[in-house]
Amino acid sequence: MSDQPISTRVVLASRPSGRPVTENFRLEQQAVGDLADGDVLLEILYLSLDPYMRGRMDDAKSYAKPVEIGGVMEGGTVARVLRSHNAAFDPSDIVLSHSGWQSHAISNGSDLRKLDPEQAPVTTALGILGMPGFTAYAGLRNIGKPKAGETVVVAAASGAVGSAVGQIARIFGARAVGIAGGAEKCDYVRSELGFDVAIDHRSPNFAEELAAACPNGIDVYFENVGGHVWSAVFPLLNDFARVPVCGLIAHYNEARSAAGTHDQLPAVMRAILRKSLNIRGFIQREFADQRPDFYREAAVWMSNGRLKYREDIVEGLENAPDAFIGLLDGKNFGKLIVRVAS
Numbered sequence: 001m002s003d004q005p006i007s008t009r010v011v012l013a014s015r016p017s018g019r020p021v022t023e024n025f026r027l028e029q030q031a032v033g034d035l036a037d038g039d040v041l042l043e044i045l046y047l048s049l050d051p052y053m054r055g056r057m058d059d060a061k062s063y064a065k066p067v068e069i070g071g072v073m074e075g076g077t078v079a080r081v082l083r084s085h086n087a088a089f090d091p092s093d094i095v096l097s098h099s100g101w102q103s104h105a106i107s108n109g110s111d112l113r114k115l116d117p118e119q120a121p122v123t124t125a126l127g128i129l130g131m132p133g134f135t136a137y138a139g140l141r142n143i144g145k146p147k148a149g150e151t152v153v154v155a156a157a158s159g160a161v162g163s164a165v166g167q168i169a170r171i172f173g174a175r176a177v178g179i180a181g182g183a184e185k186c187d188y189v190r191s192e193l194g195f196d197v198a199i200d201h202r203s204p205n206f207a208e209e210l211a212a213a214c215p216n217g218i219d220v221y222f223e224n225v226g227g228h229v230w231s232a233v234f235p236l237l238n239d240f241a242r243v244p245v246c247g248l249i250a251h252y253n254e255a256r257s258a259a260g261t262h263d264q265l266p267a268v269m270r271a272i273l274r275k276s277l278n279i280r281g282f283i284q285r286e287f288a289d290q291r292p293d294f295y296r297e298a299a300v301w302m303s304n305g306r307l308k309y310r311e312d313i314v315e316g317l318e319n320a321p322d323a324f325i326g327l328l329d330g331k332n333f334g335k336l337i338v339r340v341a342s
């Protein structure tokens with residue numbers, strides 16, 4: 001008889017139409033299978049909630065496969081090895097895994113990276129020292145390429161990616177202008193993270209305030225959101241401006257047919273030509289070979305206080321759906337993580 005634990009899991013119950021609702025998710029329990037040779041049994045400690053998960057809930061063609069109806073929601077996790085049939089892992093090792101929204105999982109070890117809790121809090125492997133931090137680094141290093149004295153603008157500036165973008169831009173000698181939702185986030189971006197300016201995108205005078213904050217125009221716009229932020233940024237782009245297109249969260253809940261306001265296209269294309277703009281989309285894993293550089297550089301920046309982070313930790317896997325829905329509305333303040341077990 002198997003003595004494997006029961007895994008609590010959040011599965012995709014139905015595909016959302018527009019903004020997800022709690023009913024699109026279902027909490028289930030299922031026995032985890034028996035371990036084969038080479039397998040490890042994982043107890044999930046922390047689950048990362050990220051905007052890309054909204055795309056996995058749709059079945060539209062994308063760069064990654066959708067989650068099946070009834071399938072466990074995908075996601076990055078920090079886990080503890082409970083049992084090991086794999087010589088590379090010992091019980092109680094802490095690892096980075098991609099186990100999804102569940103309390104226990106089996107892995108064959110190929111997707112695991114051991115974490116050293118002495119070096120950094122293990123949650124940072126899901127945020128500043130993980131995929132979001134690397135996304136900021138890769139987009140700036142390969143596409144944004146900010147030079148000293150240039151103006152770099154980023155939205156969702158208090159979040160996982162945006163907070164790192166502005167701080168790394170300043171490390172490169174650029175001037176960082178952050179855009180965030182509300183006074184509290186703007187204050188944090190300016191006074192804690194050290195951005196030069198922070199602008200509230202909910203202000204009725206947002207476009208004017210952004211223009212005033214960028215008297216020499218914008219040289220690098222790190223695109224995280226789209227929507228009204230893009231509309232305000234676009235006229236301020238300088239000749240030869242670089243636009244790493246990282247995310248478009250303002251559009252993630254739109255129907256595919258509505259995404260993209262086609263009447264703006266001629267003006268955008270004319271500006272791309274006239275200003276020699278470099279607008280380039282990317283998915284961070286394209287630059288995976290630069291991860292060792294990032295881990296090395298980010299560790300130094302963190303130790304000398306130049307790269308700070310904030311985490312928004314939600315208690316309990318059962319609260320993951322509502323926390324994720326809130327992320328798409330800007331309710332998170334910092335890297336959103338669920339504590340699945342202590």
Ligand SMILES: NC(=O)c1ccc[n+]([C@@H]2O[C@H](COP(=O)([O-])OP(=O)(O)OC[C@H]3O[C@@H](n4cnc5c(N)ncnc54)[C@H](OP(=O)(O)O)[C@@H]3O)[C@@H](O)[C@H]2O)c1
Pocket residue numbers: 050051052131132135155156157158159160161162179180181182185201224225227229245246247248249250251282283284285327328329330331332333334335336
């Ligand atoms: N290309 C890649 O490889 C890659 C990798 C990771 C992430 N991303 C993208 O990077 C972006 C940021 O991700 P993250 O993990 O760092 O998330 P995050 O910033 O921690 O959280 C999302 C934030 O987006 C902002 N937001 C939501 N709707 C908005 C709207 N309509 N207009 C303006 N801002 C809005 C909210 O902040 P405010 O309250 O401040 O508005 C919200 O807190 C996302 O678009 C994500 O898809 C791309």
